[in-house]
Amino acid sequence: MPRQCHFTGKQVTFGNRITRSGAAVKSGGFGLKTSGIARRTFKPNLQKLSIVVDGKTVRANVSAKAIRMGLVVRPLKRKYGYTAQQKAASH
Numbered sequence: 001m002p003r004q005c006h007f008t009g010k011q012v013t014f015g016n017r018i019t020r021s022g023a024a025v026k027s028g029g030f031g032l033k034t035s036g037i038a039r040r041t042f043k044p045n046l047q048k049l050s051i052v053v054d055g056k057t058v059r060a061n062v063s064a065k066a067i068r069m070g071l072v073v074r075p076l077k078r079k080y081g082y083t084a085q086q087k088a089a090s091h
Contacts, residue, residue, distance in 0.1 A: 003046060005063035006053075006073045010044040050075055 004011040019036035023029025050057055052073045053062040062072055076085070 003043065004061065005044060005046060005052070005064040005066055008063050010046075010065070012044070013042045015040055015042060045087045049055040 002083070011024060017038045017040045019038075020032040020037040022031060022033045023027050025031045040056065046061045047064060047067065048059060049062050049067075049072065051060055051062065053059075057075045066072055
């Protein structure tokens with residue numbers, strides 16, 4: 001399963017980590033010089049949850065933002081006898 005949100009499509013992105021050395025001009029130096037550039041990754045805040053998709057319970061990676069936005073529908077935790085949803089469906 002890729003590192004990607006089921007709802008928003010957020011995934012790993014890439015960037016650079018830039019290291020600078022030297023003293024700033026205003027403190028008497030000659031300015032900051034780039035002394036190294038290294039690749040880095042930005043990983044999304046993914047949670048593995050049980051969610052309801054098309055009426056079926058599925059495990060999926062979901063971003064924290066999708067959870068906060070209310071895009072995620074969680075399955076019922078327990079089924080003791082009739083649940084409120086089952087009662088409403090039968091009437």
